[in-house]
Amino acid sequence: MAKDDEVILLGFWPSMFGMRPRIALDEKEVAYEYREEDLMGNNKSSLILQMNPIHKKIPVLIHNGKPICESFIAVEYIDEVWKDKAPLLPSDPYERAQARFWADYIDKKLYVPARKTHSTKGDEQEAAKKESIEVLKVLEGVLGDKTYFGGDNFGYLDIALIGFYCWFHTYETYDNNFIIEAECPKIVAWGKRFMQRDSVAKTLPDQQKVLEFGKVIRQIYGLE
Amino acid sequence: MAKDDEVILLGFWPSMFGMRPRIALDEKEVAYEYREEDLMGNNKSSLILQMNPIHKKIPVLIHNGKPICESFIAVEYIDEVWKDKAPLLPSDPYERAQARFWADYIDKKLYVPARKTHSTKGDEQEAAKKESIEVLKVLEGVLGDKTYFGGDNFGYLDIALIGFYCWFHTYETYDNNFIIEAECPKIVAWGKRFMQRDSVAKTLPDQQKVLEFGKVIRQIYGLE
Incomplete structure (x- = not known):
């Protein structure tokens, strides 16, 4: 990385998508400026509209003025550009x-049902819970007895999933019978272990703060 | 590639997703066995269920017994394994x-509206047509005056889009006012140019054959 590289990341703190490139940059020890987008206030910056005119979504990584959009694409880019570390x-x-x-x-199978565990009610919520557990169990099988999804070292797939971990408390709170640890103990142990990494502890919001945010979402959906 | 490498590709001839790894393998001049899945007869092979138990979908690339699923992931894999050519x-x-x-x-913005141009009717079809044209116009802007999306050489993005080209005639047939060439002349010229490549000519079905298949789909949806 050249010394005069300018790296800016546009994010939104509760978004698991936004967390991915932040953790990747921190693992690589890349200096960057983080800018929070006001998505709840429907007040997107002119920068995000200019840098991601197609989707108008976070995260957007801006490297020397050039935008890289979509979280996995940004993480792969970070891995390719800063390839000497982590x-x-x-x-x-x-x-x-x-x-x-x-x-x-x-992204295809967990995001939507996981969101519905706290933003819907009745049968829809029940189906979402079942689906979320099913998907998490599949992932529990992929993790197996490894320390990280990446094996001894954490990696791309760990970064893909970890943003969901800080939402677990929210998923559980709005359904009393939903105890993720009982269903997927290895995933929960993995999450706890992962929280001890500096890059993750720095980026992942407190589960309680996410729950407060979840409550706001429920109010918007007329559930509270 | 080792001489005893075994490469099998499970596909379904009208699928633009299945066409992607076929074209990639042909461009790389990799010898492989293509196996057609009977998806219309709801008669999936035991091999696809074993190799892609998660999605049970084509394409599945099987390299020395190990499956690689999802079209873009397979194309990236092909590019990484057979990296010395094309x-x-x-x-x-x-x-x-x-x-x-x-x-x-x-995949996120073109696939669904494009499918709806021939598998829906009335307002839904009209909206799908507008959306498809909008997306194709954006892609026309990305192509610009280049020979290929990849510049002078065809590449990943060309492979991503070309499968849609053989469906253009089907999209147009079921809506008289939908003339893609009038809206996106550069994309159509690109498609024609691309059809002259051996890898593409070998894989892409004839537009008339796709239209016949589209008719079967319409019958299933009760539109014919």
Whole structure:
């Protein structure tokens, strides 16, 4: 990285997508300026509209004025540009494909049902809980007895999932029968272990603060 | 590639997702066995259920017995394993991120409305047509005056989009006012140019054959 590199990250603190490139940058020890977007106030900055005119979403990584959008694409970019430290994707092509497959699975299969555990009610909420548990159990199987999804070292897939961990308390709070640790003890132990990393502790918000935010979301949906 | 490498690809001929790894393998001149899945007959092979138990979808690339699922992940894998010939992703990290961004855009924004141009009717079809044209116009802007999306050489993003080209005639047939060439002349010229490549000509089905298949889909949806 050249000394005069300018790195800016546009994020929104409760977003698991926004957490991914933050953790990646911190693991790589890249100096960057974090800018919080006011998404709740429907008051997006002119910078995000200019840098991500297609999706108008966070995260946006801006490296020397050039935008990289979409969280996984940004994490891969960070891994490729700052490649000398803390490799995130495995070097073996098959293992890389596996990491990408499960990361993609998280976004396709976990995000929507997990969100519905606290933003819906009745049968819809019940179905969302079942679906979330099913997906988390599959991921528990992928983790197995490894320290990290990446093996001994944390990596791309760990970064893909960890943002959900700080939401677990919110998922559980609005459904008394939803105890993630009882269903997926290895995932919960992994999350606790992961929280001890500086990069993660710095980025992941407190579960209580996320719960407060979840409450605001529920108010918006007319559930509180 | 070792001489005793075994490469099998599970596909379904009209699927633009299945076309991607086929074209990538052909561009790399990798010898492989193509196996057609009977998806219309609801008669999936035991091999696909075993190799892709999560999604149970094509394409599945099977390299020496190990499965790589999801079309873009398979194309990246092919590019990484057979890296000495016909590079697909650019070498520059920013350009790689751009190629990945637009490929992701195609799947997120073009696939559903494009399908709806021929599998719905009335207002839904009209909205799908407008949305498809909007997305194709954005992609026309990305292509600009370049020969390929990849510049002088075709690449990842070209492979991402080309499968849609053989469906254009189907999209147009079921809506008389939908003339893609009038809206996106550069994309259509690109498609015609691309059809002259051996890898593409070999894989892409004839537009008339796709139209026949589209008719079957319409019958299933009760539109014919």
